[in-house]
Amino acid sequence: MSSKIDRRIKYTRLMLKESLMKLLKEKSISSITVKELCALADINRSTFYSHYSDQYDLLTQVEEEIIQDMNETLMSYNLGQDDEALQMIEKIVEYVAANSDICETLFSEHGDPSFKKRVMMVAHDYTVKNWMDTYPVDDPKISEYVSLFAISGSIHILEIWLKNGMDKTPKEMAEIINNLTNKGLSSLR
Structure with missing residues (x-):
């Protein structure tokens, strides 16, 4: 059970990281919203906030x-x-x-x-x-x-x-x- 959770956490963090890098190619961190990150990573905001406090933390x-x-x-x-x-x-x-x-x-x-x-x-x-x-x-x-x-x-x-x-x-x-x-x-x- 623990390895499934670990894989999901790793996957979620990887998707958020990739989404952030994609958005940073277009605009600065101050112009990126958590809503955009979540939409691009296809995760909900509560999942994002369970890992990071905001886009700057990520x-x-x-x-x-x-x-x-x-x-x-x-x-x-x-x-x-x-x-x-x-x-x-x-x-x-x-x-x-x-x-x-x-x-x-x-x-x-x-x-x-x-x-x-x-x-x-x-x-x-x-x-x-x-x-x-x-x-x-x-x-x-x-x-x-x-x-x-x-x-x-x-x-x-x-x-x-x-x-x-x-x-x-x-x-x-x-x-x-x-x-x-x-x-x-x-x-x-």
């Missing part, structure tokens, strides 16, 4: 799921090891590819602007800590600046890659990001 849950997945991926690698850094970037790019519809929507003009900042801060906090441990510098601000530069650029590269229909493989994108991060523009020669 969006937050979707974003938190991605942040949690990103944290788990980052924590399982050591950036100080060159091969592990590339593997980590490739895993993140593969995750973005596997969830391309959601990621592209959340990074779009209709997505939550604070989400991109949160993704950047998670990656920034992880990379600064790792770089500081691996490459200690006299001025910690330099590591912070380098990290913000690399992460901001990487996120923008992934956004464009998604908009271009993922015209390169995740492995190729990971190599581009890794080379630009570690060697700068000279890696393109």
Whole structure:
């Protein structure tokens, strides 16, 4: 009996998530109503409210799921090891590819602007800590600046890659990001 309930809950949440992503492609979260979400997901409002308090809560849950997945991926690698850094970037790019519809929507003009900042801060906090441990510098601000530069650029590269229909493989994108991060523009020669 419990597994049937779990499957129904998962199905309901999946339908609501998909409905939200579909609506976010057309308009901002502030323009989306619970009534629209329920109609598109083909569920009633009381079911919606048994899972989420409003459309913002649903969006937050979707974003938190991605942040949690990103944290788990980052924590399982050591950036100080060159091969592990590339593997980590490739895993993140593969995750973005596997969830391309959601990621592209959340990074779009209709997505939550604070989400991109949160993704950047998670990656920034992880990379600064790792770089500081691996490459200690006299001025910690330099590591912070380098990290913000690399992460901001990487996120923008992934956004464009998604908009271009993922015209390169995740492995190729990971190599581009890794080379630009570690060697700068000279890696393109």
